[in-house]
Amino acid sequence: MxxxxxxxxxxxxxxxxxxxxxxxxxxxxxxxxxxxxxxxxxxxxxxxxxxxxxxxxxxxxxxxxxxxxxxxxxxxxxxxxxxxxxxxxxxxxxxxxxxxxxxxxxxxxxxxxxxxxxxxxxxxxxxxxxxxxxxxxxxxxxxxxxxxxxxxxxxxxxxxxxxxxxxxxxxxxxxxxxxxxxxxxxxxxxxxxxxxxxxxxxxxxxxxxxxRGFLSGTYVATSELGHSSRPENNAIQSAVDWWSRVADFFESEEEGVFDTVTTKPVNFEGGPTEDGLAVEATVDVQFRVPPRLTIEDVQEVAEGELAEGSVHWEKPIPxxxxxxxxxxxxxxxxxxxxxxxxxxxxxxxxxxxxxxxxxxxxxxxxxxxxxxxxxxxxxxxxxxxxxxxxxxxxxxxxxxxxxx
Structure with a gap:
């Protein structure tokens, strides 16, 4: 050089x-x-x-x-x-x-x-x-x-x-x-x-x-416990659908690895609550954020894909x-x-x-x-x-x- x-x-x-x-x-x-x-x-x-x-x-x-x-x-x-x-x-x-x-x-x-x-x-x-x-x-x-x-x-x-x-x-x-x-x-x-x-x-x-930066968060959804024949989504389905939408959004990007958002689910839990009255699902997720974007950009996308449930963010690293x-x-x-x-x-x-x-x-x-x-x-x-x-x-x- x-x-x-x-x-x-x-x-x-x-x-x-x-x-x-x-x-x-x-x-x-x-x-x-x-x-x-x-x-x-x-x-x-x-x-x-x-x-x-x-x-x-x-x-x-x-x-x-x-x-x-x-x-x-x-x-x-x-x-x-x-x-x-x-x-x-x-x-x-x-x-x-x-x-x-x-x-x-x-x-x-x-x-x-x-x-x-x-x-x-x-x-x-x-x-x-x-x-x-x-x-x-x-x-x-x-x-x-x-x-x-x-x-x-x-x-x-x-x-x-x-x-x-x-x-x-x-x-x-x-x-x-x-x-x-x-x-x-x-x-x-x-x-x-x-x-x-x-x-x-x-x-x-x-x-x-x-x-790249680092962002982690936890998605939580709760639904009424019902018979599996019911057509509406339960909390587990809502969690899976939410993450699929988020991952699909970022996977559509055509940039090199450094310039893309890498998405990873790192833990998933779901099932009936202890009282047997509801279904709860939690997903721990992580994102690697390139310098061309801000942490807030990624949070906005993830929150914009919410149909049910909510997501809590940990302290990010820009x-x-x-x-x-x-x-x-x-x-x-x-x-x-x-x-x-x-x-x-x-x-x-x-x-x-x-x-x-x-x-x-x-x-x-x-x-x-x-x-x-x-x-x-x-x-x-x-x-x-x-x-x-x-x-x-x-x-x-x-x-x-x-x-x-």
Whole structure:
């Protein structure tokens, strides 16, 4: 991409998004961007996930950190520490100790975020938590294997190192994989920085500028209990018909995946009420909302298709699409080229904490981090240490540019 004008980069970005799958992380796994079953039920974990949260410590290779440099050791230590959403305290302590060792002001706030404020020309932030699942922690041929190595402990550790090297602000946030408690709290508890870089895997030479938004809700309908021979719809039929109309409306669109609304029913319950006098149906639904639409646009369509019943909406996460012309995006292109890379501008079909920050802060921002997001939540999650080192160099260069 070296030497290409911005307008051509934007055109390339649009082509990448339309192809959906040739850009980094555009697989079905990455499209959910961390929205696992726990997240798709608004943070309600299954019994199996609860058991995994309290499992024995990971299977960690003996002498894992032997021969590693300080930055790589931090990454290995964090990946070796279980940090499932809601249970991040041990990993937070590892991160806090790293900043203390470098004489940085640091504390763990009331929701569990690791806060290391400094030069607010840039705020580097990524999430501490991972999804459940054990991937034995080992290093083979310069590659670190383990849960979170890609999503998002690799980006998190690279940002911690870059923050120490350049003196910029840092925040490691909790529960991104479920409720984004850490990001919401950060918005409420600190001032807006001059620029923000969110940590998620983009590949060391990739810059993520856009994400779709996230909207979830629950449809509820009730009808009188009657004989099945009666011609009128009961609540269960009303629920099925409503969702079919909503899904059909959005499926008629001809745009690429990034620019379409993805509709998913994630839970359905229906049957007689306890008193036997009525039939009740509930459907939990989710939408991924592209930046070309607003959350309100999707809500209007869904509510407009109601014939019976009602729908209650949860707190939405708006879509985001930032310009490739911001000082943050420009600094990344320069830094990646300085490391002999060819910058790639990405748009992701999932959702991240950047959506939340962009919904309330007007500062320039982008998402960046080492790792192949095709491996998010995968049983073979792993990160090349050379890529991790390159990402630190890129982040350091970006921060130095933005603090000049």
């Amino acid at each position: 070296s030497g290409i004008h911005l307008t051509e980069e934007e055109r390339a970005e649009a082509d990448d998004a339309a192809s959906e799958g040739r850009t980094n992380g555009q697989t079905a796994a990455a499209e959910t961007n961390g929205q696992t079953a726990a997240a798709e039920t608004n943070g309600q974990r299954t019994d199996e996930e609860r058991e995994m949260m309290h499992a024995e410590p990971f299977d960690v290779q003996a002498d894992l950190t032997e021969g590693l440099n300080e930055a790589q050791t931090l990454l290995a230590d964090l990946v070796s520490t279980p940090s499932v959403s809601g249970d991040e305290s041990e990993a937070a302590a590892v991160l806090k100790a790293f900043f203390e060792a470098h004489d940085r002001e640091v504390w763990i706030d009331e929701v569990g975020n690791v806060r290391a404020p400094a030069d607010d020309s840039v705020l580097l932030t990524s999430h501490i938590d991972t999804v459940p699942g054990e991937v034995p922690v080992k290093i083979e041929d310069g590659v670190l294997w383990g849960r979170g190595s890609v999503d998002a402990t690799g980006p998190l550790a690279s940002m911690a190192v870059a923050a120490v090297e350049t003196g910029v602000s840092f925040a490691g946030v909790v529960e991104e994989e479920t409720s984004s408690t850490g990001a919401w709290h950060l918005l409420e508890d600190r001032a807006e920085p001059d620029a923000l870089i969110n940590g998620e895997p983009s590949g060391w030479d990739g810059i993520t500028l856009g994400y 879509p985001v699409m930032t310009s490739p012309r911001t000082e943050v995006a420009r600094a990344f292109r320069v830094a990646i080229r300085q490391e002999d890379g060819d910058p790639r501008l990405l748009r992701k079909t999932g959702t991240s904490d950047m959506n939340i920050f962009a919904g309330q802060w007007d500062c320039p921002m982008a998402t960046y981090g080492p790792g192949d997001s095709d491996l998010d939540h995968a049983p073979n999650e792993h990160l090349d240490l050379a890529e991790y080192d390159a990402a630190i160099d890129v982040l350091t260069g970006v921060c130095e540019t933005l603090t000049e």
